Amino acid sequence: MKIAVLPGDGIGTEIVAEAVKVLKALDLKFELETAPVGGAAYEAAGHPLPDSTLKLAREADAILFGAVGDWKYDKLDRPLRPEQAILGLRKALGLFANFRPAICYEQLTHASSLKPELVAGLDILIIRELTGDIYFGQPRGRRVATDGHFPGAEEAFDTMRYSRPEIERIARVAFEAARKRGKKVTSVDKANVLETFQLWKDVVTEVHKDYQDVQLDHMYVDNAAMQLVKAPKAFDVIVTGNMFGDILSDEASMLTGSIGMLPSASLNDKKQGLYEPSHGSAPDIAGKGVANPLATILSAAMMLRFSLGQAEAADRIEAAVKQVLALGLRTPDIYSEGTTRVGTVQMGDAVVNALR
Numbered sequence: 001m002k003i004a005v006l007p008g009d010g011i012g013t014e015i016v017a018e019a020v021k022v023l024k025a026l027d028l029k030f031e032l033e034t035a036p037v038g039g040a041a042y043e044a045a046g047h048p049l050p051d052s053t054l055k056l057a058r059e060a061d062a063i064l065f066g067a068v069g070d071w072k073y074d075k076l077d078r079p080l081r082p083e084q085a086i087l088g089l090r091k092a093l094g095l096f097a098n099f100r101p102a103i104c105y106e107q108l109t110h111a112s113s114l115k116p117e118l119v120a121g122l123d124i125l126i127i128r129e130l131t132g133d134i135y136f137g138q139p140r141g142r143r144v145a146t147d148g149h150f151p152g153a154e155e156a157f158d159t160m161r162y163s164r165p166e167i168e169r170i171a172r173v174a175f176e177a178a179r180k181r182g183k184k185v186t187s188v189d190k191a192n193v194l195e196t197f198q199l200w201k202d203v204v205t206e207v208h209k210d211y212q213d214v215q216l217d218h219m220y221v222d223n224a225a226m227q228l229v230k231a232p233k234a235f236d237v238i239v240t241g242n243m244f245g246d247i248l249s250d251e252a253s254m255l256t257g258s259i260g261m262l263p264s265a266s267l268n269d270k271k272q273g274l275y276e277p278s279h280g281s282a283p284d285i286a287g288k289g290v291a292n293p294l295a296t297i298l299s300a301a302m303m304l305r306f307s308l309g310q311a312e313a314a315d316r317i318e319a320a321v322k323q324v325l326a327l328g329l330r331t332p333d334i335y336s337e338g339t340t341r342v343g344t345v346q347m348g349d350a351v352v353n354a355l356r
């Protein structure tokens with residue numbers, strides 16, 4: 001089993017080190033190969049996704065990814081910015097299905113942004129389409145406006161696009177996932193305004209005919225953002241487009257206590273996968289040893305389950321995380337009174353100890 005380890009920038013290196021430590025503590029044989037990505041790769045090789053890193057990612061059975069980005073690269077031309085590395089990997093490997101489970105662990109109900117009773121037992125799954133939408137739609141660019149409110153002014157434009165097969169395959173992923181859990185899918189769109197999402201709604205409704213055992217609801221994204229904080233437990237599986245999924249998953253992370261608790265899996269149709277926390281490189285806390293490594297450690301568990309056929313090892317990691325939380329250990333982002341504040345490395349060590 002070959003795992004490509006791409007730590008990236010900022011807290012990426014700190015949290016991936018902890019996940020690697022946890023993987024190494026399992027009695028499994030992995031070949032781990034590390035490569036630079038993002039700003040780190042730009043510094044080392046002049047490009048955020050060097051060919052050698054992409055090659056390694058393609059050849060590996062799975063990819064463990066940290067995070068990329070830093071404000072200092074904001075002035076670079078877009079193709080050279082660190083974020084292009086993760087977008088490029090998703091596109092190159094066809095990782096269209098992004099699973100972002102928002103689970104509120106029993107011990108963290110008091111760390112959530114919502115009242116404990118609203119999040120106790122929360123277990124929802126956001127399935128975000130990851131290789132389409134306005135993120136990748138062409139054309140895009142800048143030009144001088146020839147119409148609109150300010151003809152002659154500089155304007156910028158992006159294109160929101162989805163094709164029928166793109167929607168169909170992500171809808172199937174969502175219905176299949178719902179079949180194994182709460183049997184309910186909420187498809188989140190903006191069909192009242194956007195043609196792209198009218199097609200989305202039509203196609204999801206058609207695909208649903210093959211999944212009559214699963215309940216399907218449609219919800220506009222603005223309402224979904226509101227319902228997520230009003231009554232999050234009313235959701236089971238949420239399926240949505242690339243941009244709405246990006247935003248709603250950060251929102252959902254706060255129900256779990258912190259974005260440092262939200263893992264993710266990005267899969268293609270061959271079940272090859274990239275596993276990363278849903279958060280970014282957190283430049284504000286990078287290098288301070290305080291980042292929460294649990295989202296990355298839980299992403300490693302998803303990797304074992306989805307790409308490496310090691311469900312038992314995944315269960316063990318998840319149980320170890322629960323045990324560490326039960327011991328009262330908390331990085332600052334999930335700290336609450338009466339618990340013990342620890343740093344990134346101590347948290348990783350505690351998970352390793354709990355595995356033993």
Ligand SMILES: NC(=O)c1ccc[n+]([C@@H]2O[C@H](COP(=O)([O-])OP(=O)(O)OC[C@H]3O[C@@H](n4cnc5c(N)ncnc54)[C@H](O)[C@@H]3O)[C@@H](O)[C@H]2O)c1
Pocket residue numbers: 011015066067068069070071083086258259260276278279280281282283284285290291292293295333
């Ligand atoms: N997949 C990725 O690599 C990815 C994802 C999101 C953002 N980014 C990039 O990261 C950079 C910073 O973006 P941002 O600040 O908007 O988002 P961010 O997710 O990096 O940080 C948002 C807030 O959450 C906190 N946070 C994030 N992860 C945490 C953790 N594990 N433990 C504790 N606190 C944590 C940060 O300290 C910050 O206050 C940008 O360059 C952005 O483009 C990359």
Ligand SMILES: CC(C)[C@H](C(=O)O)[C@@H](O)C(=O)O
Pocket residue numbers: 069083086087246278280
């Ligand atoms: C860094 C950025 C390109 C990325 C996204 O928007 O997909 C991030 O926010 C995420 O959620 O993984």
Ligand SMILES: [Mg+2]
Pocket residue numbers: 246247250278
């Ligand atoms: Mg995001």
